[in-house]
Amino acid sequence: MENKEEVLVLAIESSCDETAAAVVKDGREVLSNIIYSQIDLHTLYGGVVPEIASRKHIEKINQVVERALADAGVLLEQITAVAVTCGPGLVGALLVGVSAAKAIAFAADKPLVGVHHIEGHICANYIENRELEPPFLCLVVSGGHSHLVMVKGYGEYEVVGRTRDDAAGEAFDKVARAIGLGYPGGPKVDQISREGNPEAIFFPRAKVGDSAYDFSFSGLKSAVLNYVNGCKMRGEAVNQADVAASFQKAVVDVLTEHSIHAAVAYKADKLALAGGVASNSHLREAMGKACARCGIAFYHPSPVFCTDNAAMIGVAGYYEYKRGVRCGWDLNAIPNLKLGERIHGR
Numbered sequence: 001m002e003n004k005e006e007v008l009v010l011a012i013e014s015s016c017d018e019t020a021a022a023v024v025k026d027g028r029e030v031l032s033n034i035i036y037s038q039i040d041l042h043t044l045y046g047g048v049v050p051e052i053a054s055r056k057h058i059e060k061i062n063q064v065v066e067r068a069l070a071d072a073g074v075l076l077e078q079i080t081a082v083a084v085t086c087g088p089g090l091v092g093a094l095l096v097g098v099s100a101a102k103a104i105a106f107a108a109d110k111p112l113v114g115v116h117h118i119e120g121h122i123c124a125n126y127i128e129n130r131e132l133e134p135p136f137l138c139l140v141v142s143g144g145h146s147h148l149v150m151v152k153g154y155g156e157y158e159v160v161g162r163t164r165d166d167a168a169g170e171a172f173d174k175v176a177r178a179i180g181l182g183y184p185g186g187p188k189v190d191q192i193s194r195e196g197n198p199e200a201i202f203f204p205r206a207k208v209g210d211s212a213y214d215f216s217f218s219g220l221k222s223a224v225l226n227y228v229n230g231c232k233m234r235g236e237a238v239n240q241a242d243v244a245a246s247f248q249k250a251v252v253d254v255l256t257e258h259s260i261h262a263a264v265a266y267k268a269d270k271l272a273l274a275g276g277v278a279s280n281s282h283l284r285e286a287m288g289k290a291c292a293r294c295g296i297a298f299y300h301p302s303p304v305f306c307t308d309n310a311a312m313i314g315v316a317g318y319y320e321y322k323r324g325v326r327c328g329w330d331l332n333a334i335p336n337l338k339l340g341e342r343i344h345g346r
């Protein structure tokens with residue numbers, strides 16, 4: 001820890017239902033990654049309850065930060081900068097992380113770097129793929145977002161496609177609830193699909209007329225709900241595994257097709273996945289095969305770096321720090337922050 005060149009980022013993430021802190025060295029080496037998941041608390045209600053999330057973040061934030069420093073074997077004074085997710089996300093949840101980061105940075109006299117949550121998801125790919133560098137195309141699919149992003153350079157993004165309605169993860173969660181799998185739906189649909197027939201039921205693959213790379217999942221979600229209601233009205237049992245596998249195939253087909261088209265159009269020879277849905281085994285397999293057919297190198301993070309974590313914020317924070325980003329003490333939570341939008345102090 002004596003090397004003056006070394007950049008150690010303490011990162012904080014609290015945009016939804018994970019309270020997380022991490023220490024990242026020189027942008028790519030994760031020294032610690034502490035995640036307190038609130039999933040059990042929210043399962044009771046079938047989804048994230050914002051007020052409960054904020055309260056739990058307050059309770060846990062100092063604990064996870066202390067553990068992140070201890071696990072990394074780093075003292076606060078050795079940290080170079082403090083990075084924090086400042087948007088998008090639940091405002092009350094974001095505020096806890098932003099306030100904690102500001103207090104720590106102020107008290108320890110360290111620079112403060114605000115990070116966009118999606119930028120964090122994208123940067124998760126750098127952790128285990130040391131050779132990966134921009135430019136590349138990234139499909140970011142999580143509970144709140146479905147974006148196709150051209151990563152032109154570190155901190156330089158062009159959104160080339162996005163969902164017009166539901167996010168991919170949201171569709172997974174709603175379909176899981178409709179067929180009685182509970183919350184959070186994504187991993188459960190993934191799991192049960194292995195026992196189902198993906199060709200059993202044909203669900204629509206929506207096209208968005210005026211944009212080749214945009215997504216729409218609400219029609220698909222309604223088609224699944226209608227199918228399930230139809231079965232119930234006829235007194236027929238719903239085959240959970242077949243519905244899950246058929247729904248999952250419809251989502252994966254659209255995500256894969258649009259991503260490959262965009263990669264070809266933007267001449268990207270590298271394609272990465274990011275976000276919670278990126279841990280879906282069928283999506284990884286289908287995208288891997290499609291990329292191989294087209295001569296595109298394929299990247300994805302391990303599941304622990306796909307779902308919300310602070311290590312990814314530490315990586316993004318490092319590159320923003322290197323670009324000279326420093327935020328003021330008036331940094332605020334921005335629930336609808338756009339990717340690439342100026343964060344205070346830039």
Ligand code: KG4
Binds near residue numbers: 016142173187279307
């Ligand atoms: O990135 P993330 O942790 O939080 C947001 O930024 O939204 O993503 C959570 C989402 C949830 O909708 C969850 O159901 C979905 O990711 N997810 C999955 C899988 N694991 C998590 N969806 C499909 N298959 C999975 N294996």
Ligand code: ZN
Binds near residue numbers: 121143275307308
């Ligand atoms: Zn996320």
